[in-house]
Amino acid sequence: MSFLFLAVIFTIFTIFTYFKRVFQYWNKKQLPNLQPQIPFGNCPNFAKGKENLGVELAHLYAQIKKEGWKHSGIYIFAFPTYMPVHLDNIKNVVENDFEHFCDRMVGGNPKTEPLHAHLLNLKGTQWRDMRTKLRPSFTAGKTKMMFDIIKQCQDCLVKKVENLGSVEVVELCKNFTTDVIGSCAFGLDCKSMENEISPFKIYGRRALPTTTLSRLKLTFFSNFPRLGSFLNIRTIDKDVHDFFMNLAHEVIEYREKNGNTRHDFIQSLIEIKKSGSLTVEDIAAQTFVFFLAGFETSALLMTWTLYELAKNLEIQERLRDEICDVLEKFDGKISYQSLQEMKYFDQVMNETMRKFPPVPFVNRVCTKDYKMPNEDTIIEKGTAVVIPILGIHRDADYYPDPEKFDPGRFSEENKKKMHSCAYIPFGKGPRSCIGMRLGLLQAKVGLCGLVRNFRFTLNEKTPDVMGLNPGSLFSSPVEEIWLNVEKCL
Numbered sequence: 001m002s003f004l005f006l007a008v009i010f011t012i013f014t015i016f017t018y019f020k021r022v023f024q025y026w027n028k029k030q031l032p033n034l035q036p037q038i039p040f041g042n043c044p045n046f047a048k049g050k051e052n053l054g055v056e057l058a059h060l061y062a063q064i065k066k067e068g069w070k071h072s073g074i075y076i077f078a079f080p081t082y083m084p085v086h087l088d089n090i091k092n093v094v095e096n097d098f099e100h101f102c103d104r105m106v107g108g109n110p111k112t113e114p115l116h117a118h119l120l121n122l123k124g125t126q127w128r129d130m131r132t133k134l135r136p137s138f139t140a141g142k143t144k145m146m147f148d149i150i151k152q153c154q155d156c157l158v159k160k161v162e163n164l165g166s167v168e169v170v171e172l173c174k175n176f177t178t179d180v181i182g183s184c185a186f187g188l189d190c191k192s193m194e195n196e197i198s199p200f201k202i203y204g205r206r207a208l209p210t211t212t213l214s215r216l217k218l219t220f221f222s223n224f225p226r227l228g229s230f231l232n233i234r235t236i237d238k239d240v241h242d243f244f245m246n247l248a249h250e251v252i253e254y255r256e257k258n259g260n261t262r263h264d265f266i267q268s269l270i271e272i273k274k275s276g277s278l279t280v281e282d283i284a285a286q287t288f289v290f291f292l293a294g295f296e297t298s299a300l301l302m303t304w305t306l307y308e309l310a311k312n313l314e315i316q317e318r319l320r321d322e323i324c325d326v327l328e329k330f331d332g333k334i335s336y337q338s339l340q341e342m343k344y345f346d347q348v349m350n351e352t353m354r355k356f357p358p359v360p361f362v363n364r365v366c367t368k369d370y371k372m373p374n375e376d377t378i379i380e381k382g383t384a385v386v387i388p389i390l391g392i393h394r395d396a397d398y399y400p401d402p403e404k405f406d407p408g409r410f411s412e413e414n415k416k417k418m419h420s421c422a423y424i425p426f427g428k429g430p431r432s433c434i435g436m437r438l439g440l441l442q443a444k445v446g447l448c449g450l451v452r453n454f455r456f457t458l459n460e461k462t463p464d465v466m467g468l469n470p471g472s473l474f475s476s477p478v479e480e481i482w483l484n485v486e487k488c489l
């Protein structure tokens with residue numbers, strides 16, 4: 001009994017001493033830092049599953065700014081992480097001194113799970129080469145070619161809402177973007193809107209880290225990639241991995257055999273493959289990331305826009321007026337060109353992504369020791385970096401009355417006055433979102449169909465203030481969003 005007691009005391013003492021030592025890291029670097037808690041560091045609520053990580057980082061951002069610091073060292077669990085908060089320091093990391101911060105923390109091992117060899121995860125020259133190869137597939141011209149595919153999905157979306165008295169928009173928007181990405185990336189007709197058990201939809205949802213275990217595995221892998229690889233930890237379930245890998249193989253084989261072509265991403269990648277610079281596995285990994293990065297982000301942009309429009313009826317009416325006025329000039333038809341003319345629409349979507357950036361933070365890893373400009377501090381190679389997008393977007397210094405939904409903040413005149421890092425829903429610098437045009441286009445097409453045809457109001461089941469889901473790495477709402485729907489005459 002006394003031996004057991006001593007063993008317990010010894011274990012607690014060892015753990016306590018370990019954390020005490022680890023939590024000295026930023027003091028030794030002489031970087032200002034907030035008091036961490038043993039064993040969760042500065043994000044205890046995220047670690048306990050009580051708070052969305054983006055929200056907890058936003059709180060830290062606010063505290064650091066209140067202290068008057070330009071940046072701080074924080075601890076996510078026991079991992080020292082550098083957090084710049086002054087916009088110039090953020091710009092240095094993501095843009096000016098990019099060569100020191102060109103990689104992200106990776107979430108898996110491409111050797112055992114080849115789907116991980118995608119643009120989000122690739123490092124150094126491998127990333128640079130792949131980004132150069134993929135860039136031509138994301139130009140304005142290529143995105144425009146996908147308009148017809150997206151428009152077909154919009155028709156199904158509008159049909160789905162017709163005759164409904166109320167609708168749950170989180171699931172509705174996810175089904176729409178699943179269809180769009182399925183069609184644009186893989187050339188599939190997924191019919192998620194009609195089919196609850198479409199395999200693409202089911203495997204696609206499981207590809208994102210939605211369980212506590214999957215998020216823990218991802219965090220562990222990001223911080224100890226060598227140990228993660230040694231222990232052979234999988235961060236994508238095998239059946240999900242096989243589904244996406246086989247899908248790419250089948251589509252490529254079918255198109256190559258039958259000489260079929262289509263204006264979608266997989267076709268652009270097949271064309272690159274012909275020159276020998278992409279393998280089938282490379283294509284599978286890139287199409288997989290289009291799904292990972294493109295489906296939930298755009299769905300959230302649509303969801304939060306509808307939610308805010310339902311709460312701000314004047315803004316909704318003004319937007320509908322703009323849509324109707326512009327479409328009148330285009331014979332009532334929604335086209336790529338007509339959408340470009342809807343400027344207030346852009347302001348509304350920008351304000352949505354200000355208040356609810358679909359990706360609430362982004363990360364980098366320091367790849368080369370970094371001596372900070374005008375300071376003695378050196379950020380060591382291997383240190384994690386986090387950019388708190390949600391914190392910046394809700395900062396009253398840049399956006400007075402930040403909880404207010406006000407598209408006027410994004411008028412041409414106001415935009416000119418902004419710091420280039422005060423609004424970064426797509427990240428910033430060479431590693432920013434490559435799919436921005438497609439993300440914005442699919443959301444605008446979907447929303448245009450909905451707002452033109454239906455008037456949305458808040459359903460009694462939906463609260464006026466909505467928090468973010470602690471179980472999501474995105475800015476997902478904590479509960480369903482039900483809206484009342486009324487057909488516009």
Ligand code: HEM
Binds near residue numbers: 424
């Ligand atoms: C509203 C929709 C979207 C939002 C808000 C969004 C946001 C982001 C953000 C914040 C990043 C990280 C940038 C950084 O680290 O600085 C990112 C990266 C990325 N996004 Fe998006 N995204 C959206 C849509 C899409 C779509 C539709 C696709 C593809 C079809 C896509 C593909 C990617 C890829 C491949 C990366 C990694 C880029 C790289 O590392 O070079 N995204 N996105």
